[in-house]
Amino acid sequence: SIQFSSSTTSMMETAKGLRRPLPDHHLTRVWQTLLLAVAIAGAPLAAATGYQVVGTVGMVTDLVERVAGDRAVVTGLLGAGVDPHLYKPTRSDVRKLIAAEVIFYNGLLLEGKMTDVLIRAATAGKKVHAVTELLEQDYLLQPAEFEGHYDPHVWMDPAAWSQAVAVIRDQLIAHDAAGQATYTAHAAATMKELERLDTYAVKVLASVPKQQRVLVTAHDAFNYFGRRFGYEVVGIQGLSTESEAGVQDIERLVDLLVDRNIGAVFVESTVSDRNIQALIQGAAAKGHRVTIGGELFSDAMGAPGSYEGTYIGMIDHNVTTIARALG
Ligand code: ZN
Numbered sequence: 001s002i003q004f005s006s007s008t009t010s011m012m013e014t015a016k017g018l019r020r021p022l023p024d025h026h027l028t029r030v031w032q033t034l035l036l037a038v039a040i041a042g043a044p045l046a047a048a049t050g051y052q053v054v055g056t057v058g059m060v061t062d063l064v065e066r067v068a069g070d071r072a073v074v075t076g077l078l079g080a081g082v083d084p085h086l087y088k089p090t091r092s093d094v095r096k097l098i099a100a101e102v103i104f105y106n107g108l109l110l111e112g113k114m115t116d117v118l119i120r121a122a123t124a125g126k127k128v129h130a131v132t133e134l135l136e137q138d139y140l141l142q143p144a145e146f147e148g149h150y151d152p153h154v155w156m157d158p159a160a161w162s163q164a165v166a167v168i169r170d171q172l173i174a175h176d177a178a179g180q181a182t183y184t185a186h187a188a189a190t191m192k193e194l195e196r197l198d199t200y201a202v203k204v205l206a207s208v209p210k211q212q213r214v215l216v217t218a219h220d221a222f223n224y225f226g227r228r229f230g231y232e233v234v235g236i237q238g239l240s241t242e243s244e245a246g247v248q249d250i251e252r253l254v255d256l257l258v259d260r261n262i263g264a265v266f267v268e269s270t271v272s273d274r275n276i277q278a279l280i281q282g283a284a285a286k287g288h289r290v291t292i293g294g295e296l297f298s299d300a301m302g303a304p305g306s307y308e309g310t311y312i313g314m315i316d317h318n319v320t321t322i323a324r325a326l327g
Pocket of ligand 1: 085153219220221298299
């Protein structure tokens with residue numbers, strides 16, 4: 001079960017916690033230029049139908065849209081197929097951040113190359129919140145190879161993501177008290193849906209025989225998923241897609257596939273399938289047939305407007321794809 005910490009952590013405290021130096025007070029050129037442009041225009045960049053809220057990854061933005069409803073204009077920065085580990089904010093992102101009153105991001109260094117721009121936004125008076133800020137340290141996984149860093153992929157566990165809903169609800173109420181009843185009702189409905197999703201996932205994933213519950217993916221995005229649903233998880237690349245898989249890693253994984261008689265591995269929408277193809281070929285060279293079990297959505301949702309383009313649809317798709325391929 002997930003416990004709440006008694007106090008919330010601000011963006012600046014999070015920054016200190018990560019032992020990063022605080023930024024100096026010189027704004028980057030792009031930030032400075034845009035602030036100047038706003039000052040000259042003398043008006044907010046977006047028309048004011050409700051206040052502006054920005055989310056980083058789709059999984060965060062989807063929850064914010066659900067909780068905010070019509071009371072805010074919600075904009076997401078990272079779209080389908082975009083890898084958040086490597087993503088650098090664009091000028092257009094900075095413009096959206098300037099227009100926003102409240103900003104939500106995943107945190108735990110998922111958006112590693114956005115940290116500076118988020119800190120600058122907080123320094124400029126925006127309310128900046130990590131949706132993972134209420135998760136207790138003993139809930140979070142800290143893989144050995146990532147000494148000092150937590151695994152950021154908590155949305156893979158619907159129960160944990162339900163706590164993200166609580167963060168969004170509380171921070172929207174803090175910003176817009178008049179919307180309290182709306183935010184509370186929307187959050188409760190969303191949490192109920194996530195509970196149903198979790199129950200469904202437990203049932204479907206338990207249909208796979210125990211010895212076949214091994215999930216081999218391109219990068220290490222499924223640790224929380226594995227813990228929640230009782231699957232052994234093997235990522236070819238590390239927690240971040242920045243780390244490279246070596247020849248020895250591939251050989252070790254080929255042996256695992258052969259020894260455990262695992263017949264399917266999975267590609268991810270945000271990660272190159274080069275390593276997965278190397279695994280399949282390596283196994284074939286040893287006379288063991290491995291197929292691609294399907295594409296999983298790990299660090300981004302599917303296309304906008306599609307079922308997989310929602311948080312619930314993305315998890316549902318993953319659960320169904322995994323159970324079909326392994327079961
Ligand atoms: Zn990832």
